[in-house]
Amino acid sequence: MAEGAEANGRVNYLAAYRPLLQMLDSDEDLDVLAAEDGYSRDIGRSYRDLRRRVMRGYLLDLEADFERLYEEARSSALGDAKLARLLSDMEDNLCRVRRQVHFRLWLEAVLPLPDVAGRVGLLLRLLRKAMPKAKQSSGLLTSMTALRRSMAAPVGVS
Numbered sequence: 001m002a003e004g005a006e007a008n009g010r011v012n013y014l015a016a017y018r019p020l021l022q023m024l025d026s027d028e029d030l031d032v033l034a035a036e037d038g039y040s041r042d043i044g045r046s047y048r049d050l051r052r053r054v055m056r057g058y059l060l061d062l063e064a065d066f067e068r069l070y071e072e073a074r075s076s077a078l079g080d081a082k083l084a085r086l087l088s089d090m091e092d093n094l095c096r097v098r099r100q101v102h103f104r105l106w107l108e109a110v111l112p113l114p115d116v117a118g119r120v121g122l123l124l125r126l127l128r129k130a131m132p133k134a135k136q137s138s139g140l141l142t143s144m145t146a147l148r149r150s151m152a153a154p155v156g157v158s
Contacts, residue, residue: 011148013141020058034114044113052105059101066094093140
């Protein structure tokens with residue numbers, strides 16, 4: 001489970017994966033770094049590589065958290081059509097999140113680094129604007145948190 005997912009015995013996947021959401025929605029970090037004194041393309045490349053490794057790590061943790069939650073809820077879903085539908089929707093959302101992260105990882109790998117002056121070309125700005133934002137990711141995380149909490153609640157308590 002990602003760090004910060006559990007506080008006071010309560011799981012909060014949205015809080016745990018907030019850094020991933022911020023990375024998916026953040027486009028200016030590298031530009032700000034490039035505008036600093038001492039910036040070089042090697043520094044930019046190292047930063048981008050580290051960022052990509054962190055995103056992949058968060059995705060692996062998210063997939064593992066989802067699989068654990070899914071396995072725990074699956075048997076209950078056999079007799080509960082609403083829960084079965086929720087699990088199906090969450091699985092669809094996880095596929096979208098995977099595609100979003102993989103697209104972002106690919107785009108960051110192929111987009112050119114800003115130059116030393118921090119200038120970013122028009123094409124690069126347009127491509128960054130075209131990147132999907134993390135809205136669906138937060139929906140999945142909110143659903144996962146609600147399901148986890150409902151499974152932990154005593155029977156008759158929601």
